[in-house]
Amino acid sequence: MSGHSSYTPRTGIERWLDARLPIIRLGHDAAVSYPVPRNLNYFWTFGGILMFMLVAQIVTGIVLAMHYTPMSSVAFSSVEHIMRDVNYGWLMRYLHANGASMFFIAVYIHIFRGLYYGSYKAPREVLWILGVVIFLLMMATAFMGYVLPWGQMSFWGATVITNLFSALPLIGETIVTFLWGGYSVDNPTLNRFFSLHYLLPFMIFGVVILHVWALHHVGQNNPTGVEVKNVAKDTVPFTPYATIKDLFAMVCFIFVFSWFVFYMPNFMGHADNYIPANPAVTPLHIVPEWYFLPFYAILRAVPDKLGGVLAMGGAIVVLAFLPWIDSSKVRSMTYRPIARQFFWMFVVVCIGLGWLGAKPAEGGYVIASQILTTLYFGFFVALFVIGLFERPKALPTSIADSVLGAMKGGSGARLATATAAEPNAKG
Amino acid sequence: MAQTTHTTTHGATPPEGTRRDFLMLATGAAGVVGLGAVVVPLVSQLAPDAQTVAAGAPIDFDLTPVAEGQGVKLVWRGQIIFVRHRTKKEIDEARAVNVASLRDPQADQARVKQGHEQYLVLYGKCTHLGCIPSGTAAGEPKGEFDGWYCPCHGSHYDSSGRIRKGPAPLNLGLPPYAFTSDTKIRIG
Numbered sequence: 001m002s003g004h005s006s007y008t009p010r011t012g013i014e015r016w017l018d019a020r021l022p023i024i025r026l027g028h029d030a031a032v033s034y035p036v037p038r039n040l041n042y043f044w045t046f047g048g049i050l051m052f053m054l055v056a057q058i059v060t061g062i063v064l065a066m067h068y069t070p071m072s073s074v075a076f077s078s079v080e081h082i083m084r085d086v087n088y089g090w091l092m093r094y095l096h097a098n099g100a101s102m103f104f105i106a107v108y109i110h111i112f113r114g115l116y117y118g119s120y121k122a123p124r125e126v127l128w129i130l131g132v133v134i135f136l137l138m139m140a141t142a143f144m145g146y147v148l149p150w151g152q153m154s155f156w157g158a159t160v161i162t163n164l165f166s167a168l169p170l171i172g173e174t175i176v177t178f179l180w181g182g183y184s185v186d187n188p189t190l191n192r193f194f195s196l197h198y199l200l201p202f203m204i205f206g207v208v209i210l211h212v213w214a215l216h217h218v219g220q221n222n223p224t225g226v227e228v229k230n231v232a233k234d235t236v237p238f239t240p241y242a243t244i245k246d247l248f249a250m251v252c253f254i255f256v257f258s259w260f261v262f263y264m265p266n267f268m269g270h271a272d273n274y275i276p277a278n279p280a281v282t283p284l285h286i287v288p289e290w291y292f293l294p295f296y297a298i299l300r301a302v303p304d305k306l307g308g309v310l311a312m313g314g315a316i317v318v319l320a321f322l323p324w325i326d327s328s329k330v331r332s333m334t335y336r337p338i339a340r341q342f343f344w345m346f347v348v349v350c351i352g353l354g355w356l357g358a359k360p361a362e363g364g365y366v367i368a369s370q371i372l373t374t375l376y377f378g379f380f381v382a383l384f385v386i387g388l389f390e391r392p393k394a395l396p397t398s399i400a401d402s403v404l405g406a407m408k409g410g411s412g413a414r415l416a417t418a419t420a421a422e423p424n425a426k427g
Numbered sequence: 428m429a430q431t432t433h434t435t436t437h438g439a440t441p442p443e444g445t446r447r448d449f450l451m452l453a454t455g456a457a458g459v460v461g462l463g464a465v466v467v468p469l470v471s472q473l474a475p476d477a478q479t480v481a482a483g484a485p486i487d488f489d490l491t492p493v494a495e496g497q498g499v500k501l502v503w504r505g506q507i508i509f510v511r512h513r514t515k516k517e518i519d520e521a522r523a524v525n526v527a528s529l530r531d532p533q534a535d536q537a538r539v540k541q542g543h544e545q546y547l548v549l550y551g552k553c554t555h556l557g558c559i560p561s562g563t564a565a566g567e568p569k570g571e572f573d574g575w576y577c578p579c580h581g582s583h584y585d586s587s588g589r590i591r592k593g594p595a596p597l598n599l600g601l602p603p604y605a606f607t608s609d610t611k612i613r614i615g
Contacts, residue, residue, distance in 0.1 A: 156558065156579075159556070159557045159558065160556040160557060160558065160579060161556075162557075163555070163556040163557035164556065166556075166557075177474065177475060178470070178473040178474055179473070180475075181473055181474065181475055181476065181479070182475045182479045182505060183475065183479070183483065183504040183505050183506055184504075184505040184506050184557075186479075186505050188475075188476065188479065192473070279502070279505065279507070280500060280502065280507060280559070281559070282558040282559040282560075282561075282578060282579065283578075284561070284578045285578060286558065286578070286579045299580075300580050300581075300594070302594070303593070303594050304594060304596070305554075305555055305556075305594055305595065305596045306596070308594055360578075360581070361579070361580045361581035361593075362581050366581070
């Protein structure tokens, strides 16, 4: 959908700059005249929300790094120092800690949106894979960030997760020693995790730029999954339509974010992390942060070390292959009566795995995790099989038709004015 | 220029590689060596540093205060070491098992020092993902086999520290140690 630029420099300075560094043109084409399908629903606002969260995490993180000390003997107390002594330190830390959770809430909605509407299908495979890469980088960043306060959960979470690599045959133990910089999780580990925790968000930012570039090259998917056929009829310009809608959704999201920050800032944390790290005592019940729980449940469901690690990794990596696993040509689940039911079952399975991940690894919980793990992977098999025989419902001929079909009476006139209001809407 | 080179190489048809080929290979080889010289230090700095290695000197421990049925936890090289003074029952249980049926087959005799069968010295680190199994101190859950139980992912170890149930692949590790007298050990 990247067509001709509709930017016309108005002043002399703009013309001068445009001939030398067309940066205003870039911004105009990407965020003003860029055509978005007119039928996008609010699930499409999470990309913008995620962008906001990334920037918010970087800003609060940079501030926290000014007051935090990455040394095992004082790391815990430096976090308390931020909480008690630094002006608004409590706010910065609660924003950052809850921000991580909100970031994951938004990214999970964003991923499930992509799953439901088939946003991974051609020509959006690279866009989707870049998203999986961002998700992996986010997980690494969040994990290392959780280690920094150097509480009990930080320490033992770091021990368990780094030990995952020891499952690899032959080189496993060496890799773990090199991750630790010692014979156990200790000061060298904390130091390097701090360094990497500072680096990775900027790598995420880099991949996000590629993600947005790929998006703007192929154009957005939409709830019907039907490609844009006529830019004038099927799309509206990004500004003001998407800009305002994204901003409104962002404000609503910030309400929820603020509710957690100001009224229940420790709700998504774990009380044990307010106990300083003690290498001699493992907490009786180790749980990772909530956003890792489904994967943690998969890890524990397999009664074999290497098998468990591979299943957990596979649960994430399989997403990257989705464009080639799903055999159906129809994108949107709205028009796929069978696959849609499997999608909602998959959502329930993921939530169920998350619940089981927080339970102790014994008895019925293990059996339930094993059943749900099978169902998790079964969903991907089902997507392949269903596509072979499923008879999809009739697709609308175009985005404009689907919108007009849903409207009543004289709404066609409204559609026309929306296009006419923005003379730049040429795409 | 390009045209000239083209004709000369063709016209001359040298039997071996040209000077240019040699220079390409030599430059490439130098580049690879240079890259290696940069990568090695960058990776090597991740390994345990001299201070960490030096802190791993051997430690001595006197077993006399550890009564029968008791266990203690020591720290060596930042890792937990379990020392347990086993009861007769625990030793018998460990020896009654059919070794071939174990996940990581090892006889109890091979896991203790001859003549000191009552003392079991182990790394206190679950071979699954590195948590500290419970069962050393009094009152801690010992799992289903009178040994240790890892609370993280539910591995059960027997009274010889061998894996019996759960996701861990191996028995609890044996640190290097020796009896310096009847009641004293040196770890490391």
